[in-house]
Amino acid sequence: MSWKAFLPLGFFVALVAIFGIGLTLKPQELPSEFINKPVPEFEIENLVEGEPPVTSASLRGEFILLNVFGSWCRTCIIEHPYLMQLQAEEGIHMVGLDWRDTREAAREWLAQRGNPYDTIGFDEHSEVAIGLGVTGAPETFLIDPTGMIRYKHVGEMTPEIWHNIFEPLIEQYSATETTEDAA
Amino acid sequence: MSIRAVLLTLAVLINLPALAQQAELDDATVAERTEAISQTLRCVVCQNQSIADSNATLAEDMRRLVEARVRAGNSDDDVRAYMQERYGDFVLMSPPVKPETWLLWFGPLLFVGGGLIWFFTSARGARDDLDEDDEA
Numbered sequence: 001m002s003w004k005a006f007l008p009l010g011f012f013v014a015l016v017a018i019f020g021i022g023l024t025l026k027p028q029e030l031p032s033e034f035i036n037k038p039v040p041e042f043e044i045e046n047l048v049e050g051e052p053p054v055t056s057a058s059l060r061g062e063f064i065l066l067n068v069f070g071s072w073c074r075t076c077i078i079e080h081p082y083l084m085q086l087q088a089e090e091g092i093h094m095v096g097l098d099w100r101d102t103r104e105a106a107r108e109w110l111a112q113r114g115n116p117y118d119t120i121g122f123d124e125h126s127e128v129a130i131g132l133g134v135t136g137a138p139e140t141f142l143i144d145p146t147g148m149i150r151y152k153h154v155g156e157m158t159p160e161i162w163h164n165i166f167e168p169l170i171e172q173y174s175a176t177e178t179t180e181d182a183a
Numbered sequence: 184m185s186i187r188a189v190l191l192t193l194a195v196l197i198n199l200p201a202l203a204q205q206a207e208l209d210d211a212t213v214a215e216r217t218e219a220i221s222q223t224l225r226c227v228v229c230q231n232q233s234i235a236d237s238n239a240t241l242a243e244d245m246r247r248l249v250e251a252r253v254r255a256g257n258s259d260d261d262v263r264a265y266m267q268e269r270y271g272d273f274v275l276m277s278p279p280v281k282p283e284t285w286l287l288w289f290g291p292l293l294f295v296g297g298g299l300i301w302f303f304t305s306a307r308g309a310r311d312d313l314d315e316d317d318e319a
């Protein structure tokens with residue numbers, strides 16, 4: 001039997017390997033198109049009626065976590081205590097985007113669980129969510145003081161994600177900023 | 184009444200419905216174009232459906248946004264570019280042909296080509312084997 005007889009088998013094994021790798025990928029987790037790009041411009045009404053609208057221009061000056069949530073979102077309930085903790089311990093500026101929600105439901109949700117956000121945009125029809133390329137809730141963007149998006153995390157925020165990804169990025173981009181200032 | 188006046192009146196009367204329809208026609212065009220564009224955009228939460236076919240709430244909101252942009256005077260390509268900027272090539276049902284996607288587009292040709300080569304070489308090989316058997 002010549003070696004060529006094993007070609008179909010080799011071909012089959014290669015296909016199995018390719019599809020096997022494919023199975024381990026998570027195509028539903030789209031990488032953000034906005035990494036290292038400025039926050040796309042938007043203006044959206046405040047969750048609290050009468051308060052000034054939330055704009056992309058206001059997301060400047062310090063590191064900001066922009067967190068997409070909704071009272072209908074189960075995973076948001078899971079990550080919520082950690083957001084409260086982050087706010088209390090790290091004092092990080094947190095902006096919420098209440099997505100496809102009703103004002104009453106969101107207010108009640110926050111009244112029950114506490115409000116870690118400095119300000120909250122009310123995005124009833126996904127205008128800003130689609131503008132930011134959001135696919136689900138929760139999602140958390142890291143925005144640096146110059147208004148650039150440095151990271152997007154899909155799914156709940158956890159201590160591991162915070163310490164392993166967000167903290168190093170904050171350190172990295174505050175470092176480059178001070179060197180730029182010095183230069 | 185002169186013949187000309189009659190003709191003019193007739194012309195106006197005949198065209199009245201058309202003039203009245205102008206506004207409605209716009210709505211119809213918007214709907215038509217929204218549907219056409221929606222067919223070419225992938226629902227990002229259901230993966231293998233276009234936003235025209237999907238009932239997901241995000242797809243619904245994306246259709247709404249497509250319609251708003253069409254109404255605002257964006258071209259079909261403008262709308263697609265807007266979505267592509269936000270969700271990447273993934274959002275396009277038919278991904279653009281570029282070096283990163285060559286394998287995707289031309290991969291099947293490779294398979295057919297490879298299959299043909301294998302078929303002809305192995306067929307010849309089999310005949311050689313037969314010949315050898317005959318000789319033995």
